[in-house]
Amino acid sequence: xxxxxxxxxxxxxxxxxxxxxxxxxxxxxxxxxxxxxxxxxxxxxxxxxxxxxxxxxxxxxxxxxxxxxxxxxxxxxxxxxxxxxxxxxxxxxxxxxxxxxxxxxxxxxxxxxxxxxxxxxxxxxxxxxxxxxxxxxxxxxxxxxxxxxxxxxxxxxxxxxxxxxxxxxxxxxxxxxxxxxxxxxxxxxxxxxxxxxxxxxxxxxxxxxxxxxxxxxxxxxxxxxxxxxxxxxxxxxxxxxxxxxxxxxxxxxxxxxxxxxxxxxxxxxxxxxxxxxxxxxxxxxxxxxxxx
Amino acid sequence: xxxxxxxxxxxxxxxxxxxxxxxxxxxxxxxxxxxxxxxxxxxxxxxxxxxxxxxxxxxxxxxxxxxxxxxxxxxxxxxxxxxxxxxxxxxxxxxxxxxxxxxxxxxxxxxxxxxxxxxxxxxxxxxxxxxxxxxxxxxxxxxxxxxxxxxxxxxxxxxxxxxxxxxxxxxxxxxxxxxxxxxxxxxxxxxxxxxxxxxxxxxxxxxxxxxxxxxxxxxxxxxxxxxxxxxxxxxxxxxxxxxxxxxxxxxxxxxxxxxxxxxxxxxxxxxxxxxxxxxxxxxxxxxxxxxxxxxxxxxxxxxxxxxxxxxxxxxxxxxxxxxxxxxxxxxxxxxxxxxxxxxxxxxxxxxxxxxxxxxxxxxxxxxxxxxxxxxxxxxxxxxxxxxxxxxxxxxxxxxxxxxxxxxxxxxxxxxxxxxxxxxxxxxxxxxxxxxxxxxxxxxxxxxxxxxxxxxxxxxxxxxxxxxxxxxxxxxxxxxxxxxxxxxxxxxxxxxxxxxxxxxxxxxxxxxxxxxxx
Numbered sequence: 001x002x003x004x005x006x007x008x009x010x011x012x013x014x015x016x017x018x019x020x021x022x023x024x025x026x027x028x029x030x031x032x033x034x035x036x037x038x039x040x041x042x043x044x045x046x047x048x049x050x051x052x053x054x055x056x057x058x059x060x061x062x063x064x065x066x067x068x069x070x071x072x073x074x075x076x077x078x079x080x081x082x083x084x085x086x087x088x089x090x091x092x093x094x095x096x097x098x099x100x101x102x103x104x105x106x107x108x109x110x111x112x113x114x115x116x117x118x119x120x121x122x123x124x125x126x127x128x129x130x131x132x133x134x135x136x137x138x139x140x141x142x143x144x145x146x147x148x149x150x151x152x153x154x155x156x157x158x159x160x161x162x163x164x165x166x167x168x169x170x171x172x173x174x175x176x177x178x179x180x181x182x183x184x185x186x187x188x189x190x191x192x193x194x195x196x197x198x199x200x201x202x203x204x205x206x207x208x209x210x211x212x213x214x215x216x217x218x219x220x221x222x223x224x225x226x227x228x229x230x231x232x233x234x235x236x237x238x239x240x241x242x243x244x245x246x247x248x249x250x251x252x253x254x255x256x257x258x259x260x261x262x263x264x265x266x267x268x269x270x271x272x273x274x275x276x277x278x279x280x281x282x283x284x285x286x287x288x289x290x291x292x
Numbered sequence: 293x294x295x296x297x298x299x300x301x302x303x304x305x306x307x308x309x310x311x312x313x314x315x316x317x318x319x320x321x322x323x324x325x326x327x328x329x330x331x332x333x334x335x336x337x338x339x340x341x342x343x344x345x346x347x348x349x350x351x352x353x354x355x356x357x358x359x360x361x362x363x364x365x366x367x368x369x370x371x372x373x374x375x376x377x378x379x380x381x382x383x384x385x386x387x388x389x390x391x392x393x394x395x396x397x398x399x400x401x402x403x404x405x406x407x408x409x410x411x412x413x414x415x416x417x418x419x420x421x422x423x424x425x426x427x428x429x430x431x432x433x434x435x436x437x438x439x440x441x442x443x444x445x446x447x448x449x450x451x452x453x454x455x456x457x458x459x460x461x462x463x464x465x466x467x468x469x470x471x472x473x474x475x476x477x478x479x480x481x482x483x484x485x486x487x488x489x490x491x492x493x494x495x496x497x498x499x500x501x502x503x504x505x506x507x508x509x510x511x512x513x514x515x516x517x518x519x520x521x522x523x524x525x526x527x528x529x530x531x532x533x534x535x536x537x538x539x540x541x542x543x544x545x546x547x548x549x550x551x552x553x554x555x556x557x558x559x560x561x562x563x564x565x566x567x568x569x570x571x572x573x574x575x576x577x578x579x580x581x582x583x584x585x586x587x588x589x590x591x592x593x594x595x596x597x598x599x600x601x602x603x604x605x606x607x608x609x610x611x612x613x614x615x616x617x618x619x620x621x622x623x624x625x626x627x628x629x630x631x632x633x634x635x636x637x638x639x640x641x642x643x644x645x646x647x648x649x650x651x652x653x654x655x656x657x658x659x660x661x662x663x664x665x666x667x668x669x670x671x672x673x674x675x676x677x678x679x680x681x682x683x684x685x686x687x688x689x690x691x692x693x694x695x696x697x698x699x700x701x702x703x704x705x706x707x708x709x710x711x712x713x714x715x716x717x718x719x720x721x722x723x724x725x726x727x728x729x730x731x732x733x734x735x736x737x738x739x740x741x742x743x744x745x746x747x748x749x750x751x752x753x754x755x756x757x758x759x760x761x762x763x764x765x766x767x768x769x770x771x772x773x774x775x776x777x778x779x780x781x782x783x784x785x786x787x788x789x790x791x792x793x794x795x796x797x798x799x800x801x802x803x804x805x806x807x808x809x
Contacts, residue, residue: 002417025304026304028304028306029306031306060417061415061417062415062416062417062439063415065415066413066414066415067415071302125711126676126707128707130311137741137745139314139315139318140318140325140326140327141325141342142325142327142329142338142339142342142344145338145341145342146335146338149334149337149338149341175334176334177332177334178330178332178333178334178335178354179332179334179335179338180329180334180335181310181311181314181327181328181329181330181335182307182310182311182329182330183304183305183306183307183310183330184307185330185332185334185335187334221333221354222332222333222334222354223330223332223354224304224330224332224354224355225355226304263676269306269307269308270307270308270310270311270312271307271311272307
């Protein structure tokens, strides 16, 4: 029996209060995705090395390798235990509840302005290329063309926000969805970062909040189910813990605290962390320009 | 131009694996362009833009994995695609099923009554239970898993000791038992030298050097890195020495470790005194006097340990190529380096290889920093930023949390390499490339474009950048060591013939105004 360490409030509620059944959608070393019967929503089991996140249960396990769990294995919840066939039993009641709480955009932006340049410099130096951050030597024409389109479309979206135009936001955001070769495409990751900034309370960009929610309704076929779930949550202001901590650090922390928190974001996936961070930076830069 | 497209329905690889596969696929001979990615509409648009659209690609959906291979001629396409497919298959090998599958240690022990050895690699939560079961079934154990408490380690090793069994690990990554390499080990000749090691790449290096000097191995017993701590008390190293002492085929014993805790070192040295066979002791940064007083043969470097062992094992010294240091090359590089190019940057996959080069540098410099320095004053403040002479172990937890070990996926150090190569205060960059079971299939190849780019950049800026590469492996290993070395030499990289020589070359090349060794 494995014990759950921490769980997203909504996920825990779904498991306890409803008849939760599903199938294994995909298995990686540190994450296992479950697709719920009925509405097809994706929920994630994460190993203890991972941070807390929406729709995610962090469990006291090092790896999902060698558990012999396969796509389409049955998942069900019984008596406070989540069961995957006879291969994994997880005690749910041990999980502490967690919910993403984004910080409030500050009235005093001194820290943000101070932290911004060092954070950008750090991403420039340590961020992973191949996605939003262009690689000096792309591995092939496909990567070069993807980078070109990402740059072009993220710039269009940024300028749209600066101009406070609402009519093209959805179209420009949708043009980014599914763009990039990774499991969570770079365009999706960028939007996760941007949506998080839009959802900060008092954010000068917050006029786009309703549009984030409506854009989600049109993009489901454009990306895979795993990335769509992350995007959908971000469109309602729900992002993983490391992103939340980074936003807090860059708004209120010191330079060193910002870099420390940024490292954890950059460690997400291959280039995903860098793409998310650049989405955050884009949103924060727009905020500074719009709100002073 | 010829294109092959395969769409795998509802197939998901994590981003790190996808990127790594994509990089490798584009390096396959004959491949002009390889794309491995999800079949989203936007990605399909990019594929259209670069002229690779086909009807199969059109039909892919966002949950499908697309594999597109473009070659210059049709006769190359199938073989290039098969090579890409093999990469994907290898990625899934961890989940491959063996011919006979047992659900438990108990059933495996009953199903194969002649078995006397278990290799256990399960997640930490189950590792202790499974290892205990194996010992209770009278099986020797190699425990690859980590995240086992020190209390559990002591309990398991005590149980093994009482039953006269080997308990190798936890966190034991290298062993050669009965001429079979396990986990990360190299293909070496069978011989009469036994090794007991608390260090993975350290034992790989010593076994490889013994092979190179014409000797061979009886057994390589790994103990796990924590065995020589005060808490564990060297239980496995002491039992390992006794086992090799009792083994008729073993004529010489070599011990490999970072320096043990003082009270444990005493116990090990006392055991050497009782041993009937010569024992070579290579404890990095260890105390020569104490070893000699115990009747052991002290070795300061891995190369010296191997050389002493083969000589004691009866190999004729006259026939050994000792791979002397290339002194004229050292002089040549010194002359090329500008006065401000003062520093070494060591970027290693192997922890002990990193340690060895670092200790050699510390003999001449007092400003040697690392992420694995014992002296806290010289621990890197920020592991991502080098200071003066810096030696990085990319296999350390700082770099591997949630990522593959650099011996499996060496791409993690490419970015750092390029960063160091741009630093005008750097004279020499030294790196290891580890071959053998479990390692990357082309460790030099994956680094090659970055090394060429760095050399070109330095040349453009009018400075000489010296890159030293050491390939840890034997002529029996896969991939072929000669091909790996040739790739280095063709790229203008200096090939070091051993871990020791790599450290010495790096150190001597940046020494200013002093005599080299």
